[in-house]
Amino acid sequence: MNRITGMAVPRRLFLQAAGVGLALPLLESMTPALAKAPKESETPRRFLGICNNLGVLPEHFFPQGTGRDYEASTYLKLLERHRNDFTVFSGVSHPDVDGGHPADICFLTAAPHPSSGGFRNTISLDQYIAEQIGIKTRFPSLTLGVNTSGGLRSLSWTGSGVLIPCEEKPSAIFRAMFTQGSPAQIEAQVRKLEQGQSILDAVAGQAKDLQKSLPARDRERLDQYFGSVRDLEQRLAVGKEWERKPKPAAPGPVPTDISTPAEYMAKTRLMYDMARLAFESDSTRSVTLMLDSVNSPVLELEDHEITEGYHNLSHHGKSPAKLAQLQAIDEWHMKLLDGLFTSLKDSKEDGQPLLDRTMILYGSNLGNASTHVTTNLPTLLAGGGFRHGQHLGFDRDRNYPLPNLFVSMLQRLGLEADRFASSTGTMRGLELA
Structure with a gap:
């Protein structure tokens, strides 16, 4: 029950949203992503x-x-x-x-x-x-x-x-x-990526409708969910490009x-x-x-x-x-x-x-x-x-x-980070070469 409006929130909707949220880790780890090529001067x-x-x-x-x-x-x-x-x-x-x-x-x-x-x-x-x-x-x-x-x-x-x-x-x-998969396998994977993106779009749309009636703390959590959805949608979109990009030659047998x-x-x-x-x-x-x-x-x-x-x-x-x-x-x-x-x-x-x-x-x-x-x-x-x-x-x-x-x-790695977890700074005594 929504404590502010008194309206009941359908449990099924929350389960749909949570279902996608729980699937995010698998998709993030398994789905390829494409971005701009690193600058030539960048050291990987x-x-x-x-x-x-x-x-x-x-x-x-x-x-x-x-x-x-x-x-x-x-x-x-x-x-x-x-x-x-x-x-x-x-x-x-x-x-x-x-x-x-x-x-x-x-x-x-x-x-x-x-x-x-x-x-x-x-x-x-x-x-x-x-x-x-x-x-x-x-x-x-x-x-x-x-x-x-x-x-x-x-x-x-x-x-x-x-x-x-x-x-x-x-x-x-x-x-x-x-x-490298066959052309048919590649296109099948692209369709799976497109289907995943459409599911996320649908759940995000339902969640936006729900957001208007939620307390502030729940709206904040839903905002975090939206951020994850937007990030994954971007990954899914560019993932299609990786599917069609040739893989490097195998260095030997499997x-x-x-x-x-x-x-x-x-x-x-x-x-x-x-x-x-x-x-x-x-x-x-x-x-x-x-x-x-x-x-x-x-x-x-x-x-x-x-x-x-x-x-x-x-x-x-x-x-x-x-x-x-x-x-x-x-x-x-x-x-x-x-x-x-x-x-x-x-x-x-x-x-x-x-x-x-x-x-x-x-x-x-x-x-x-x-x-x-x-x-x-x-x-x-x-x-x-x-x-x-x-x-x-x-x-x-x-x-x-x-x-x-x-x-x-x-x-x-070139990342702008001054904290991670319970850190208090950088490692004392460790210097760059």
Whole structure:
């Protein structure tokens, strides 16, 4: 019942509007968008966010000493040839992001208290980026995952706090980037886009009629809805142009998907390859990858026998056998990162290493998976045009806000941003190259 006019508001109308609102995240993540071509003088910059939701053994990750003369830890020695290409952080966390395992969905949002009743997530860093520069590429963003329960765990969240499901099949990602549909398939997709736009127009028209009789607070919320509708209508309109634009030539055969969750490292390597290909082809400039270790089984490693599930191992109780297996798993993560960094350095764009134009954020929502603490998060930033080769160490008891790093990254992308989530400014000590 409308409290001002006393008129009943049809529930069906609200459900129609909400239905489209809930569909927005899927459309934003799946629908191509077209914009003006970047200026020739513009340097394309990109973002890859990776979260391993069981983290690493902190005693083997964090280095000794700070600054540029730090002593590399066991794990960082595996990245030694890229020492000048990354910065490692300690004593950082997301203020008020607690709750243990549920905090993984806040890795790129920093929304507080994810395990509390009534929690609603906020926009993730990658989607904030996609909203600003996503129209420059065929895909505003890509949301990838390994062992994410059918894509239902994710790092990517829309401005309205709705999860964007992960894509777990490299073959599907590859085909989306490089396989051109037949003329009939292209026109069918264009018709779907046109139909989506007409549905939005119809719902928006109904909502405008309703707006006149609503209280001020409801009118404000409806205005926000209109903004989302207008933005999506624009994306749908220009998306038709992308459908008819030829895709880049495939760099090789379609990759073979790995169906066995136990082959976690092989799946991770493939996803790193897909992210690299996405950046090389400029298909997108914003990618996230959720490594869902919590839901991974006993892993198959080439050089070490693993006897328990990944999650069980994380609760090691200081067992030497479990710690040894965890260290072997963690070292494989570092080896794969080493391979990713190498491949992006070897790939050139305008004669420059692609790594110099790609910010890679690697970390976890847990500082110590054994105790579920969400402070002192293991965090590493590589590439992207910063002056690296250092350890920025902050107070490990009273942590420095990690969202400050997000602000620095947004500014490096050329975006006018002075805050993100619970940030207090830019990342202290991090300088441009």
